[in-house]
Amino acid sequence: MTKRPGFPVQLDRVSSSLVRAGSTRTGAQTMPVTKTSVSARAPALQAVASGLGLDSQAVRSRMVEKLRAQGVTDEAVLSAMNQVPRHQFVESALVNQAYEDTSLPIGLGQTISKPNVVARMIELLRAGRSGKLGRVLEIGTGCGYQAAVLSLVATEVYSIERLRGLHDKAKENLRTLRLPNVHLIFADGMIGFPKGAPYAGIISAAGGEQVPQPWLDQLAVGGRLIAPTATAQGQQALVVVERTDTGFQKEVLEAVHFVPLKSGVA
Numbered sequence: 177m178t179k180r181p182g183f184p185v186q187l188d189r190v191s192s193s194l195v196r197a198g199s200t201r202t203g204a205q206t207m208p209v210t211k212t213s214v215s216a217r218a219p220a221l222q223a224v225a226s227g228l229g230l231d232s233q234a235v236r237s238r239m240v241e242k243l244r245a246q247g248v249t250d251e252a253v254l255s256a257m258n259q260v261p262r263h264q265f266v267e268s269a270l271v272n273q274a275y276e277d278t279s280l281p282i283g284l285g286q287t288i289s290k291p292n293v294v295a296r297m298i299e300l301l302r303a304g305r306s307g308k309l310g311r312v313l314e315i316g317t318g319c320g321y322q323a324a325v326l327s328l329v330a331t332e333v334y335s336i337e338r339l340r341g342l343h344d345k346a347k348e349n350l351r352t353l354r355l356p357n358v359h360l361i362f363a364d365g366m367i368g369f370p371k372g373a374p375y376a377g378i379i380s381a382a383g384g385e386q387v388p389q390p391w392l393d394q395l396a397v398g399g400r401l402i403a404p405t406a407t408a409q410g411q412q413a414l415v416v417v418e419r420t421d422t423g424f425q426k427e428v429l430e431a432v433h434f435v436p437l438k439s440g441v442a
């Protein structure tokens with residue numbers, strides 16, 4: 177079952193105009209990343225910290241500058257992260273930390289990944305492509321933040337969550353953003369989502385023992401899959417799988433710490 181969060185509600189003014197711009201074209205040309213001076217940022221941080229959220233764009237731009245400094249180079253990813261109001265996806269008590277490079281609890285024992293990890297994974301998914309990705313499958317909707325970022329760099333986003341409470345929370349969080357290309361699914365993501373297949377990209381926000389076979393089956397030729405996966409040493413690392421004409425190419429990258437991929441729904 178697919179759900180479209182399509183209710184006509186408002187987005188904060190700056191982001192709303194940028195999202196519209198981003199829905200017609202991708203890339204840095206249409207969505208420039210705003211640079212903010214240090215002196216201009218401090219009051220904005222305070223405003224958000226005090227719960228007023230008066231100028232979230234300034235704090236967001238500061239987060240994006242940090243991502244750049246950390247080595248994220250894909251302008252489409254930076255631009256998308258500059259637009260999505262991350263503070264709207266976390267509990268109000270955590271709003272002051274929303275733009276820090278940290279993971280945060282989102283309830284039911286789960287966490288929203290830190291901005292750097294979200295940017296890194298989507299950068300890997302895009303692999304330097306200039307245009308938008310086609311259909312993307314996300315396993316682990318959580319609070320819906322990454323789905324919102326993905327919606328700006330892909331034509332369609334199918335995002336699956338196995339916990340009803342988080343699926344509902346994501347629906348609520350995404351409602352105000354009006355992103356008609358995000359489809360939220362309440363189901364066990366271990367089996368993927370065959371209805372949307374084949375996918376140009378598959379991205380998992382939860383780590384399993386291995387990459388489930390249905391994900392590989394649902395990956396398009398030329399498509400890429402990014403998933404935290406257990407290593408032989410019992411740790412977790414980011415695994416990138418690319419489907420070629422003849423098979424699958426797998427690469428194991430840096431160590432990461434994601435919540436576990438679990439089967440069934442709850």
Ligand code: SAH
Binds near residue numbers: 282321339366382
């Ligand atoms: N992308 C999310 C991160 C959420 S954390 C965000 O931006 O907030 C990972 C999520 O994966 C958790 O919500 C967890 O419930 C979910 N998850 C774990 N196993 C799953 C499965 N088999 N199918 C769907 N979701 C799963």
